[in-house]
Amino acid sequence: SAVISQKPSRDICQRGTSLTIQCQVDSQVTMMFWYRQQPGQSLTLIATANQGSEATYESGFVIDKFPISRPNLTFSTLTVSNMSPEDSSIYLCSVDSRTDTQYFGPGTRLTVL
Amino acid sequence: DAKTTQPPSMDCAEGRAANLPCNHSTISGNEYVYWYRQIHSQGPQYIIHGLKNNETNEMASLIITEDRKSSTLILPHATLRDTAVYYCIVNNFNKFYFGSGTKLNVKP
Numbered sequence: 001s002a003v004i005s006q007k008p009s010r011d012i013c014q015r016g017t018s019l020t021i022q023c024q025v026d027s028q029v030t031m032m033f034w035y036r037q038q039p040g041q042s043l044t045l046i047a048t049a050n051q052g053s054e055a056t057y058e059s060g061f062v063i064d065k066f067p068i069s070r071p072n073l074t075f076s077t078l079t080v081s082n083m084s085p086e087d088s089s090i091y092l093c094s095v096d097s098r099t100d101t102q103y104f105g106p107g108t109r110l111t112v113l
Numbered sequence: 114d115a116k117t118t119q120p121p122s123m124d125c126a127e128g129r130a131a132n133l134p135c136n137h138s139t140i141s142g143n144e145y146v147y148w149y150r151q152i153h154s155q156g157p158q159y160i161i162h163g164l165k166n167n168e169t170n171e172m173a174s175l176i177i178t179e180d181r182k183s184s185t186l187i188l189p190h191a192t193l194r195d196t197a198v199y200y201c202i203v204n205n206f207n208k209f210y211f212g213s214g215t216k217l218n219v220k221p
Contacts, residue, residue, distance in 0.1 A: 001159070031207055042200070043157070043211040092156055096207055100145065104156035 002027055002095050004105035012111045013083055020079045021108045023093035028073035031096040034066070037107070038089045049076040049093075083112045116140065116203045122216040125195075131188040133215050135201030138182040145204045146177060148186045150197040151214070157200065160186065191219045 003026040013019050023032065032049040047068055048056040055068035070076045080087050090107045097103060118136040125131040137146060145164050149157040161168055161175045163184075168175045174187040188195055198214040 004156075033208070035211075037154070042213050043209075045208060045210060048208070090154055094156075094209075100204075100207075101147075101159050101162065102207075102209060103159060104149075106156050107154065109154075 001101075002029060002097060002103045004093065004095060004103060006091075006093060006105040006108050008108060009106065010109040010111075012113060015084050015112055017083055018079055018081045019083065019110060020077050021091050021093075021110075023076045023078070023105055025074050025095050029095040029097070030073070032070060032076045033094045033102070034068060034076070034078045035092045035094065035104075036089045037092065043092065046078070049078075080110065083110075085112045088112045116210065117201045117212045119199075119201055119212060119215045121213065122218065124218045124220060125188075125191045127193060127219055127221050128190055131186075131191040131195065131217055131219070133186040133188075133199050133201075133217065134183065135185070136183045137201070137203050140181050140203050146175070146181075146184050147202040147204055147209070148173070148175065149200045149202065150195075151200065152194075152197040160199075162204075191217075193219050193221065195219050 005024045007022045034046040035043045037043045045058050046061045049068050049070040051070045067079045088111050090109050092107045094102045094104045147162040148160040151157045163175045177184045196219045198216050200214040202209050
């Protein structure tokens with residue numbers, strides 16, 4: 001299985017600011033994904049991070065709010081822009097594996113004041 | 114959108130088998146059924162997946178009905194550390210759409 005790390009592990013931010021979350025995997029992977037988990041809720045897929053092209057966003061998520069980069073096959077970033085308290089969530093990245101399984105990072109716990 | 118339905122919670126006695134059901138009546142022929150669990154808001158942990166046949170690994174067994182419209186995850190000897198939210202997911206072109214999951218409470 002892939003080893004995935006995320007930075008930061010948690011952060012407290014002021015409304016109106018932006019935070020960039022990093023996801024690093026220890027091996028090259030084809031697909032990387034970003035999820036959001038709001039307090040007490042299940043995971044919601046935000047987007048697929050595509051290497052060398054623009055991310056593919058799910059319904060309800062837009063690039064201006066959640067810009068994503070994927071510069072290579074082991075790294076991706078998600079930015080949460082112009083934050084409001086409603087953006088307080090755990091943000092998780094995941095990667096596919098060669099066995100058709102997704103592995104998840106530990107998550108980034110974001111609190112917006 | 115999630116294509117699965119699970120009971121919101123279940124209890125299980127420690128040492129007994131935990132049987133977690135999942136309905137996925139609209140599953141397509143090439144879609145796999147995956148099970149993950151999440152402990153204390155950590156990243157979800159992969160458990161098992163299958164297409165048609167029953168599967169078993171060191172963590173659990175997966176029983177899929179012949180019509181593939183439902184499945185059951187079996188933890189053969191539940192421990193307190195198995196207390197978690199268990200998610201049943203139907204894989205749609207590598208995208209996972211999580212449902213609400215089942216909160217399994219393993220009790221001494």
